[in-house]
Ligand SMILES: C[S@@+](CC[C@H](N)C(=O)[O-])C[C@H]1O[C@@H](n2cnc3c(N)ncnc32)[C@H](O)[C@@H]1O
């Protein structure tokens with residue numbers, strides 16, 4: 001059967017809060033060796049996303065606060081969506097990761113092109 | 126037949142020089158919307174790699190020069206290697222891109238997990 005977002009996503013999601021400062025966000029990415037941090041509010045709902053690329057942009061454009069560099073309109077996936085559909089959505093927006101959310105906008109997973117390339121290649125051998 | 130690195134890599138490679146400063150590197154990533162910059166020396170040979178994650182690390186650890194944050198021991202691919210082998214190599218090192226080099230250590234392409242996930246998914250439909 002077809003692979004879906006729920007089959008490949010990581011459920012152990014590292015997130016940031018809108019009030020975090022840039023250095024804390026940077027430290028989190030470095031400690032965990034990751035590139036994508038969904039930003040969640042006090043209710044645990046998705047409020048934005050920040051990636052290592054946004055931190056590069058902070059350097060390029062002398063930004064100092066998380067609200068200045070995070071993306072608020074987040075491209076997401078639902079866990080029952082097929083991987084083909086999700087990959088095409090990521091390609092369209094030139095992004096390499098999507099938070100997976102439920103109907104209540106809670107973050108239940110994260111799915112990146114790293115995960116997808118490994119799964120698809122691993123699956124073929 | 127099997128997909129090889131040369132089938133999927135981008136040949137139009139944006140690179141950095143070891144003497145570039147961090148802000149120039151950051152500006153390049155932002156202008157081109159990319160995450161990976163092979164670093165090449167004056168002979169055009171591969172000397173290192175710097176990614177948006179390294180720039181996040183510059184913020185986290187207060188580093189200010191490219192030599193302090195670039196990676197000198199680069200994981201590479203050759204254009205005739207199969208994608209399966211290259212993906213496994215990337216997974217092993219937790220990296221999302223590899224420069225493709227020739228036998229003389231010239232950079233002839235770049236291959237990322239974004240490219241791979243798009244190709245493999247695109248190829249299946
Ligand atoms: C155009 S992408 C290219 C660089 C890199 N591949 C990445 O995904 O961040 C960079 C921008 O996309 C944004 N971005 C990344 N993932 C996103 C997502 N799932 N939804 C909305 N924006 C996203 C980041 O916040 C950043 O501002």
Ligand SMILES: C[S@@+](CC[C@H](N)C(=O)[O-])C[C@H]1O[C@@H](n2cnc3c(N)ncnc32)[C@H](O)[C@@H]1O
Nearest residue numbers: 033174176178196198199200219220221222223
């Ligand atoms: C462990 S990875 C994780 C974050 C991100 N996915 C990335 O690839 O940069 C981060 C480190 O890997 C290094 N790196 C990335 N691509 C590399 C490659 N092809 N060869 C060697 N090191 C690489 C970067 O310079 C950075 O210091």
